[in-house]
Amino acid sequence: MENLIDKAKKLFGGETMNIDLMPKMNIVVVGHVDHGKSTLVGRLLADTDSLPQGKLDQVKADCQRNAKPFEYAFLLDALKDERAQGITIDTARCFFKSKKRQYIIIDAPGHIEFLKNMVSGAARAEAALLLIDAKEGIRENSKRHGYLLSMLGIKQITVCVNKMDLANYSEEVFNQIEKDYRAFLQQIGVVPEQFIPIAAFHGDNMVSKSDKMPWYKGPSILEMLDQFKKAQPPENQVFRMPVQSIYKFTADGDDRRIIAGKVETGSISVGDEVIFLPSNKRCKIKSIEGFNVPAQQKVSAGHSTGVTLTEELYLQRGDIMCRLSETLPQVSSLLQVKLFWMNKRPLVMGKEYKLKIGTAKVSVYVKKINHVLDASNLNSAQKTQVERHDVAELVLETKTPVAFDLTGDIEATGRFVIVDEYDISGGGIITSMIRDEQADVRDQVVLREQKWDFSIVDRGERAKKYGHHPKFILLTGKVGVDKKTIAKEIEKDLFESGCKTYFLGIGNLLRGLDVDLDKKARHEHVRRMGEVAHIWMDAGLIVVATASNLNDEELRMLQEVVSRDQVMIVNVGKNEFRQGLVDVQLEANAPAAESVKKIRALLTEQKVFAV
Amino acid sequence: MSTKEMNHLDKLEAQSVYILREAYANFKSLVMLWSIGKDSTVLLWLARKAFFSHVPFPLVHIDTNYKIPEMIQYRDRLALEYKLNMVYGQNTEALKNKQTYPDGTIDRLSCCKNLKTDALKNTLAGTWPRWRMDHNLKKYVPDEDKEPYTGVIVGARADEEGSRSKERYFSPRDKYSDWDVGDQPPELWNQFKTDFAPGTHIRIHPLLDWTELDIWEYIERESIPVVPLYFDQGKGERYRSLGCYPCTFPVKSTAKNIKEIIAELKTGKFKNIAERSGRAQDKEDGGLETLRKQGYM
Numbered sequence: 001m002e003n004l005i006d007k008a009k010k011l012f013g014g015e016t017m018n019i020d021l022m023p024k025m026n027i028v029v030v031g032h033v034d035h036g037k038s039t040l041v042g043r044l045l046a047d048t049d050s051l052p053q054g055k056l057d058q059v060k061a062d063c064q065r066n067a068k069p070f071e072y073a074f075l076l077d078a079l080k081d082e083r084a085q086g087i088t089i090d091t092a093r094c095f096f097k098s099k100k101r102q103y104i105i106i107d108a109p110g111h112i113e114f115l116k117n118m119v120s121g122a123a124r125a126e127a128a129l130l131l132i133d134a135k136e137g138i139r140e141n142s143k144r145h146g147y148l149l150s151m152l153g154i155k156q157i158t159v160c161v162n163k164m165d166l167a168n169y170s171e172e173v174f175n176q177i178e179k180d181y182r183a184f185l186q187q188i189g190v191v192p193e194q195f196i197p198i199a200a201f202h203g204d205n206m207v208s209k210s211d212k213m214p215w216y217k218g219p220s221i222l223e224m225l226d227q228f229k230k231a232q233p234p235e236n237q238v239f240r241m242p243v244q245s246i247y248k249f250t251a252d253g254d255d256r257r258i259i260a261g262k263v264e265t266g267s268i269s270v271g272d273e274v275i276f277l278p279s280n281k282r283c284k285i286k287s288i289e290g291f292n293v294p295a296q297q298k299v300s301a302g303h304s305t306g307v308t309l310t311e312e313l314y315l316q317r318g319d320i321m322c323r324l325s326e327t328l329p330q331v332s333s334l335l336q337v338k339l340f341w342m343n344k345r346p347l348v349m350g351k352e353y354k355l356k357i358g359t360a361k362v363s364v365y366v367k368k369i370n371h372v373l374d375a376s377n378l379n380s381a382q383k384t385q386v387e388r389h390d391v392a393e394l395v396l397e398t399k400t401p402v403a404f405d406l407t408g409d410i411e412a413t414g415r416f417v418i419v420d421e422y423d424i425s426g427g428g429i430i431t432s433m434i435r436d437e438q439a440d441v442r443d444q445v446v447l448r449e450q451k452w453d454f455s456i457v458d459r460g461e462r463a464k465k466y467g468h469h470p471k472f473i474l475l476t477g478k479v480g481v482d483k484k485t486i487a488k489e490i491e492k493d494l495f496e497s498g499c500k501t502y503f504l505g506i507g508n509l510l511r512g513l514d515v516d517l518d519k520k521a522r523h524e525h526v527r528r529m530g531e532v533a534h535i536w537m538d539a540g541l542i543v544v545a546t547a548s549n550l551n552d553e554e555l556r557m558l559q560e561v562v563s564r565d566q567v568m569i570v571n572v573g574k575n576e577f578r579q580g581l582v583d584v585q586l587e588a589n590a591p592a593a594e595s596v597k598k599i600r601a602l603l604t605e606q607k608v609f610a611v
Numbered sequence: 612m613s614t615k616e617m618n619h620l621d622k623l624e625a626q627s628v629y630i631l632r633e634a635y636a637n638f639k640s641l642v643m644l645w646s647i648g649k650d651s652t653v654l655l656w657l658a659r660k661a662f663f664s665h666v667p668f669p670l671v672h673i674d675t676n677y678k679i680p681e682m683i684q685y686r687d688r689l690a691l692e693y694k695l696n697m698v699y700g701q702n703t704e705a706l707k708n709k710q711t712y713p714d715g716t717i718d719r720l721s722c723c724k725n726l727k728t729d730a731l732k733n734t735l736a737g738t739w740p741r742w743r744m745d746h747n748l749k750k751y752v753p754d755e756d757k758e759p760y761t762g763v764i765v766g767a768r769a770d771e772e773g774s775r776s777k778e779r780y781f782s783p784r785d786k787y788s789d790w791d792v793g794d795q796p797p798e799l800w801n802q803f804k805t806d807f808a809p810g811t812h813i814r815i816h817p818l819l820d821w822t823e824l825d826i827w828e829y830i831e832r833e834s835i836p837v838v839p840l841y842f843d844q845g846k847g848e849r850y851r852s853l854g855c856y857p858c859t860f861p862v863k864s865t866a867k868n869i870k871e872i873i874a875e876l877k878t879g880k881f882k883n884i885a886e887r888s889g890r891a892q893d894k895e896d897g898g899l900e901t902l903r904k905q906g907y908m
Contacts, residue, residue: 119799
């Protein structure tokens with residue numbers, strides 16, 4: 001069979017040619033309904049000769065047939081529903097070229113009903129044109145859209161005062177709108193690039209200067225577009241790569257274990273030391289992988305890539321890969337955020353939602369509503385819930401800690417969405433970090449991991465030899481409920497099947513390691529038990545420990561001291577822990593053999609024996 | 612190295628790969644539709660980029676029985692060469708009962724519905740037979756797997772025509788494959804809708820932001836093999852868009868290779884002519900949108 005790749009090469013006409021690749025830019029057009037967004041885009045397409053041949057005539061003929069006046073917007077509002085109602089329902093993309101570059105113009109709907117569509121369109125953009133009707137003036141969505149653009153992280157905003165023909169091309173009208181809107185933008189910290197007076201339907205100040213407004217000296221719309229600056233991926237920032245997946249495709253004898261993700265900021269090279277947060281695992285980059293690319297030693301911001309590590313660490317989607325030598329992201333379960341809400345069901349206290357940040361997805365609750373804002377007038381309201389189209393400042397509490405940056409430092413790892421049931425319902429940015437109860441222990445553990453002196457025995461090799469990964473099985477429950485019998489039976493069962501395992505009762509530490517401690521220093525007793533377990537786990541053991549009367553906070557601390565995914569929390573008897581914290585629930589006085597069976601089943605499910 | 616500025620093809624590639632990996636991480640029953648055309652072939656290539664030369668899900672082709680024969684030959688050669696998990700489905704009933712446009716019994720749009728839309732729906736749902744490439748026998752055998760495919764990766768591009776320009780990267784369809792254009796989920800930054808009520812189907816569109824020109828530039832850059840039907844073989848005509856031979860017509864062109872196609876698109880006579888202009892079923896008012904609402908890709 002003839003090799004198709006060879007055949008293909010023939011078709012390329014020999015050597016690779018140099019195509020002059022034009023830069024591309026995404027622009028969103030926003031503003032209040034009927035202020036002329038689609039008209040502006042339609043006119044721009046027509047004036048730059050970017051329409052498919054015959055399209056303009058076809059739409060004009062359609063209009064004539066249906067006895068309605070022609071509008072440029074019809075070129076865009078291609079869907080039948082929209083033509084019937086004369087409004088833009090969803091975001092459409094159009095493509096056109098200037099002499100300088102290619103543009104993808106995103107025409108966002110201005111109707112309040114379709115705010116989530118506007119937001120979807122705007123979130124993809126690098127710059128925005130915001131339209132205000134000269135006759136109607138500033139309306140609520142002029143402001144709301146402006147506010148959302150700034151939250152979405154769009155830095156370059158040009159305001160177009162449209163329909164100047166209806167205001168007699170008056171400089172005064174234009175100046176007043178500019179003055180008022182500038183004042184509004186200043187309140188939310190936005191500095192616009194430019195205000196441009198236009199009459200999109202007539203083409204004034206669209207691709208060239210209009211002679212109807214000689215008093216305006218600035219650029220036309222097309223010139224303005226070409227002046228927007230192209231943002232390059234932030235390569236000079238610290239390295240962040242949210243882990244998308246871990247791949248091990250074995251077909252054709254492929255034995256690579258690849259950590260895949262998109263580099264959001266910074267760069268990484270072969271040999272660099274990396275740390276995964278919040279799981280706190282450390283390793284070195286062995287190789288950078290790719291398909292149909294030359295071998296790479298380094299990969300930078302913007303690229304979807306994959307790396308292999310010098311050791312086979314147990315890793316999960318959701319962690320952020322960072323460079324150990326650089327400033328690390330924050331880790332906390334408390335986040336101070338600014339959020340906008342798009343769901344008809346309001347955001348309420350006490351309900352469980354999902355937070356998606358980077359590639360992580362965790363359960364989240366609203367802990368506190370600081371204040372709720374009407375984005376169309378910036379009025380603050382004392383509300384106990386966040387309703388559709390509101391903007392709010394909140395404190396969120398996640399069920400397990402997440403790694404993140406403040407939006408002001410790194411945008412990509414500083415913004416998130418909230419999922420209510422099945423729907424993305426809110427989007428937001430993290431404005432500051434709040435230290436949670438585990439913050440001190442976490443800081444200490446980060447330092448410990450940074451300074452940890454690893455043996456040259458590979459962790460993966462050790463696991464293979466022992467036939468299992470390390471694990472910390474912690475049994476807790478009220479005083480008087482028998483946990484030790486079960487723990488010792490587990491140890492015996494594991495030992496007899498060849499595992500390296502050890503039983504540790506917290507009482508065994510009291511008169512040894514903890515002899516310097518006051519009996520009441522519970523927190524420190526528990527922390528030290530965690531540190532002892534951590535050392536044994538580094539030695540590759542399955543540690544079975546017991547401690548009575550632990551509370552939520554102590555369990556969480558242990559999850560920090562020992563890596564979270566390596567802890568199995570077993571509660572015996574009445575479960576008073578927060579929902580989701582306990583991995584296995586056992587009945588007090590149940591036959592020990594039954595309890596052992598349950599725990600073993602979970603160990604197998606968690607792939608502790610899969611080496 | 613690799614610190615040079617990313618050009619637009621690098622960026623499109625990075626984004627499409629990101630989307631493919633999100634799809635693979637979030638959906639169990641995932642397939643990629645491969646129409647054998649240039650777009651979905653680029654999509655296949657991007658999958659190999661995303662998964663480091665592997666393609667970890669089945670490729671599904673809907674064989675109308677009226678595809679240009681070179682397309683089927685090319686499909687099977689690539690399937691064997693790349694060791695693809697290749698599956699095809701067909702509306703055998705309509706073909707047997709001669710309910711097709713070429714049989715002269717129905718119009719073009721009804722034929723599309725029978726041979727493409729219905730075949731696609733039932734092949735995805737597992738309600739009609741599927742055939743799977745057996746790499747040992749090097750031929751197709753009836754597929755035992757009847758499980759529905761609920762996540763479908765599709766090579767639709769926003770610049771093709773109006774209704775496609777409004778698609779999301781991750782677009783839910785209800786169990787009847789209906790598309791509610793007015794009420795689509797928001798997509799913010801790189802967060803897509805990945806949570807679904809049971810019974811929802813999802814279409815994933817990694818190529819939304821690509822243009823026809825981007826596709827050809829990328830094919831050139833990566834040396835991706837495409838069906839030779841796209842090139843003039845000496846008759847002064849070539850296909851610009853591939854489909855069923857009774858309804859797809861070649862365009863007048865002497866572009867013999869990719870370089871010449873790119874030149875033609877950039878400066879030549881096709882600059883402002885819609886790519887699907889050779890596809891007869893689009894001609895009626897609202898033709899493609901009606902088809903898409905019913906589940907056409």
